[in-house]
Amino acid sequence: MPPIKSVRGVRDILPADLPLWNAAEDAGAQVARRFGYEEIRTPLLEHSELIERVGEDTDAVAKELYRFDDRGGRNLALRPEATAGVVRAYFEGLLNQGPQPSRLYLFGAMFRYDRPQKGRYRQFFQFNVEAIGSAAAGLDAEVIELAYGWLVDVGLADLRLELNSIGDGKCRPAYLEKLRAYYRPLKSQLHGDCQLRLETNPLRLLDCKVPQCQPFKAGAPRITDFLCDECAAHWAAVRRLLDAASIEYQHNPYLVRGLDYYTRTVFEFYPGGATGQQDALASGGRYDGLAEAEGWPSTPGVGFAGGLDRVTELMAAKRGEAPLRPPADVLVLPDGDLAVEASEVARICRTARSVAVDYEPKSLRAKMRSANKLGARWVVLLSAEDAARRVAQLREMTTGEQTEVPWDELPARITSA
Numbered sequence: 001m002p003p004i005k006s007v008r009g010v011r012d013i014l015p016a017d018l019p020l021w022n023a024a025e026d027a028g029a030q031v032a033r034r035f036g037y038e039e040i041r042t043p044l045l046e047h048s049e050l051i052e053r054v055g056e057d058t059d060a061v062a063k064e065l066y067r068f069d070d071r072g073g074r075n076l077a078l079r080p081e082a083t084a085g086v087v088r089a090y091f092e093g094l095l096n097q098g099p100q101p102s103r104l105y106l107f108g109a110m111f112r113y114d115r116p117q118k119g120r121y122r123q124f125f126q127f128n129v130e131a132i133g134s135a136a137a138g139l140d141a142e143v144i145e146l147a148y149g150w151l152v153d154v155g156l157a158d159l160r161l162e163l164n165s166i167g168d169g170k171c172r173p174a175y176l177e178k179l180r181a182y183y184r185p186l187k188s189q190l191h192g193d194c195q196l197r198l199e200t201n202p203l204r205l206l207d208c209k210v211p212q213c214q215p216f217k218a219g220a221p222r223i224t225d226f227l228c229d230e231c232a233a234h235w236a237a238v239r240r241l242l243d244a245a246s247i248e249y250q251h252n253p254y255l256v257r258g259l260d261y262y263t264r265t266v267f268e269f270y271p272g273g274a275t276g277q278q279d280a281l282a283s284g285g286r287y288d289g290l291a292e293a294e295g296w297p298s299t300p301g302v303g304f305a306g307g308l309d310r311v312t313e314l315m316a317a318k319r320g321e322a323p324l325r326p327p328a329d330v331l332v333l334p335d336g337d338l339a340v341e342a343s344e345v346a347r348i349c350r351t352a353r354s355v356a357v358d359y360e361p362k363s364l365r366a367k368m369r370s371a372n373k374l375g376a377r378w379v380v381l382l383s384a385e386d387a388a389r390r391v392a393q394l395r396e397m398t399t400g401e402q403t404e405v406p407w408d409e410l411p412a413r414i415t416s417a
């Protein structure tokens with residue numbers, strides 16, 4: 001029988017990669033806390049209906065949702081993104097009754113049944129930041145500054161920030177009519193999906209990547225030319241705040257984002273030099289209509305999610321081959337059948353350092369060879385004679401220096417070094 005392999009599009013994160021993941025997550029949590037954000041964890045399972053409210057025309061919902069009936073007949077989904085769940089938790093957990101805005105961050109797995117490729121997985125991990133309960137432009141700039149600070153802290157300072165405003169329920173409908181009017185005469189020249197989008201979700205015509213649709217974009221009306229007074233003031237305020245924070249951005253009038261819940265500000269961070277939707281390292285925007293779409297009182301919010309898979313891949317590429325970090329500082333090598341004694345020595349040493357024991361029935365020479373491979377800083381050699389006197393030979397691997405040390409003095413010797 002062939003061995004059972006992992007599910008397509010789903011990966012293991014192996015010990016060698018985990019230092020990068022931990023670094024990316026620690027940096028995210030630290031930046032978020034510096035900005036006064038608190039951690040929240042929401043379930044991986046939500047009612048499909050909650051996710052569908054995010055937008056039926058959204059790919060992540062329409063085509064890519066992991067949806068199933070549980071044993072009780074409830075229609076559930078593995079979350080494709082976290083914002084809908086965080087907004088739900090904000091109301092269910094009564095955070096709406098606390099000080100506003102509620103500043104929240106979350107790490108976790110998301111699931112999308114997309115075609116897997118490098119940087120795009122069916123289970124992937126996000127760092128989410130959400131500020132819920134305020135419409136102030138200051139918060140749009142704040143979450144962008146937070147995202148920027150995080151990416152810089154993990155060593156990815158070479159970035160391109162794209163920014164746009166897609167208006168709100170007041171000004172967008174009139175703009176969409178203008179967009180439809182522009183595209184209708186061109187309909188037969190658009191690719192199949194875009195022909196459908198023309199009536200159902202015309203904004204998505206702007207971020208279509210299919211070559212045959214590209215020539216028409218330049219002549220399309222730009223939403224930032226048709227914002228209502230409030231949206232225009234918000235757009236100007238966000239840009240002013242980013243300028244004041246010395247955060248460079250490019251206005252991309254075609255940036256509309258893949259989820260339907262956005263209003264006003266939308267943004268995406270790309271690695272400097274890269275192009276294309278699938279390379280965004282972090283992206284987000286304002287979602288003032290989302291709470292109401294979920295059936296809660298109308299409440300504004302803004303946030304972003306960073307893709308940890310992509311960020312760690314880029315960190316790895318930047319750092320090159322990471323130096324081998326030994327899993328334990330100290331390796332105890334009993335010479336012969338001394339498991340009880342060796343584990344006691346390990347227990348004593350563990351008060352000071354990380355310690356592993358080689359329990360294999362091998363010769364001391366063979367054990368020394370594995371110790372060299374492992375890269376431990378010290379080896380504690382233990383013979384039956386030494387054990388009887390409660391001493392051991394402590395060997396510093398880099399210098400080869402070896403001294404006899406009573407067991408109880410081992411912690412001090414490996415701490416001070």
Ligand code: HAM
Binds near residue numbers: 112126130279
């Ligand atoms: P999103 O653009 O769908 O937005 O995803 C955010 C980030 O998650 C992307 O920029 C990318 O780095 C990463 N990502 C998305 N799909 C995949 C995938 N299949 N494999 C690997 N990484 C992926 C959202 O999810 C919104 N909820 C962001 C947000 C928060 N907006 C407001 N608050």
